[in-house]
Amino acid sequence: MDKKTNIALISFAALLSASLSVQAQEPEWYVGFGYGQYKLEFETDTDTDFDDDKDALNIFFGGKFTDAIGAEIKLYEFDDAEDSNLQTELEAASIAGIFSAPIWDDRFEIYGKLGWFFWESELETSIIPGEPVTEEFEGDDFFYGAGIEFGFTDTLDLRLEYDRMELDDEIETDLDYASVNLEFNF
Secondary structure (H helix, E strand, O other): OOHHHHHHHHHHHHHHHHHHHOOOOOOEEEEEEEEEEEEEEEEOOOOOEEEEEEEEEEEEEEEEOOOOEEEEEEEEEEOOEEEOOEEEEEEEEEEEEEEEEEEEOOOEEEEEEEEEEEEEEEEEEEEEOOEEEEEEEEEEEEEEEEEEEEEOOOOEEEEEEEEEEEEOOOOOEEEEEEEEEEEEEO
């Protein structure tokens, strides 16, 4: 593992340990899935701009350790994006701290997310027809997000959220992901 990954895992463990030590209640565990749209933008070394909007799915597992602090692990399934003669495949996962504030009677809350985003990407270009050139990239980067959660019942919530990832690699990549999610509490 590289230095960034170690720092991310240590930070996540510290957040989890701190939240467990201040907990005033039993942890509330949850699992969920969602659908969303993502926007991928970057510029290559040859000054080619890449910009595409595609669908994405996600599944997640997490825990709320207090009314205000939680942690979550999420896996993403991004559709392949393409623009002119470039195509990219992206796979990712994230870990995040969730910081929430109830707005109304435990049925409506806003939250913010800070975490680490782990990703792999394959970029294919077809400058000469029939002879694609493929490059692979991978990394892990800080990300942030925000959302609104509506509680339908004690066991079912609806989440609307937006995440922003800035992937630092040889090409600076911006990834914006807006999603609708169902969360099942147990």
